Amino acid sequence: MHIHPFDFSEAHYRVYAAVREAAHPEVLLDIAVLKHLDQTRAQSDVLERFLVEQGGQAVGVMEFATPYYDPKPGALEVRYHLRPEAHSLEDAVWGFLMERLAPHSPKELLAQVREDWPEYRYLLAQGFAEVERRWESVLDLHGFDPAPFERPLPPEMALRPLSELPWQEEGFQRALYALETSLLQDVPSTEPINLWPFEVWQERTLNDPNLLPEGYFLALQGEQMVGVTMLFKSSRPQTLRTGLTGVLRSHRRRGLALALKLRALEFARRYGARYIRTANHQINRPMLAINEALGFIKEPATVLLRLNPVRQKPG
Structure with a gap:
């Protein structure tokens, strides 16, 4: 086994994507998104990523980093993926990661893995414990009929896309930021959500x-x-993915969240998408209920794991 630092070149991003696809073909990696995440990290963030080779072929990737979406003092997020034929390297990969991150003296390690991945079982064996889980769900628009869900909007309300609004003006952006941060504070989650500046x-x-x-x-x-829902492009064919959906407390129970979802699904169909993907925390029952009623089908859960305190393995 040979381990090389990731050099953030186009070639290394392609290798990373190839290993990920071989390890987990059901979860496609969008290289453009990964680059965007890397390039928009804070200067103070930790990020160390490595490629694993065996017999001259890249068979694994691994990294540890400051959690991107929810940074916490003393926390590092770990991740590794191995091609199916290289799973015998798991102990060596884990030992290398633990050795390399030790100088950072983390108080806790975090990992996010699907419950059907071999990494899930391995990390549990290393002492990680489950914190929470969320479900990716998929809706096939070919079989979706919006008619049973359609209701008139309250007369004082309107639904408009960002593209028709002055979204590139800072004043508008600050108002949108205020809405989204207010909504995020109400999202049911086991862990408190740290808001970005x-x-x-x-x-x-x-x-x-x-x-x-x-x-x-x-x-x-x-x-x-007073409310928002958002669709993003996806590297998956004929697919869009959902971001935050929510309505201010003062305007709930008027059918606005459902109306927003239906408007987004109508747009997706006209856009040419067949599939809509979304993710919800297990305790976010209101949004789970809406998605289940619309016909979204759950996939295996993605589980947040924590190792606390962090202990070095003897020897």
């Missing part, structure tokens, strides 16, 4: 290479933004 949200969200302004819908009462 405005400038970080601005760079990471509005410069996302998969941003689809015409598929990013706002519920408006006059000029006040």
Whole structure:
């Protein structure tokens, strides 16, 4: 086994994607998104990534990093993927990761893996414990009939896409940021959600290479933004993925969340997508209930795991 630092070149990104696809062909890697995540990290973030070779062939990738979406003092997120024929290297890969991250003295390690992946079982054996799980769900628009769900909007409300609004003006962006951060604080989650500063949200969200302004819908009462749902492009064929969906507390129980979802599904169909993918935390029952009613089908859960305290293996 030979281990090489990831050099963030186009060639290494392609190798990373090939290994990921071989390890988990059911979860495609979008290289443009991975680059965007790498390029929009804070300067203070830790990020060390490596390629694993055996017999002259790349058979694995591994990394540890400051959690991107929810950074916490003293926490590092670990990740590794191995081609099926290279699973005998798991102990060696894990030992290398533990040795390399030790100088950072992390208080806890985090990992996110699907429950049907071999990494899940391996990390549990290393002492990781489950914190929470969320489900990816898929809706096939070919079999979807919106008619049973359609209701008139309250007369004072309107649904408009971001593309028809002055979304490139900072004043509008700050109002949108205020809406989204307010909604995120209400998302049911086992772990508290740490909110990004405005400038970080601005760079990471509005410069996302998969941003689809015409598929990013706002519920408006006059000029006040009171709800949102958003679709993003996907590397999967004929697929769009859903981001945050939510409505301010003051405007709930008026059918706005469902109306926003239906408007997004109508757009997706006209856009030429067949599949819509979304993800929900297991305790977010209101949104899970809406998605289940619409016909979204759950896939195996993605599980957040934590190792705390971090102990070095003897020897």
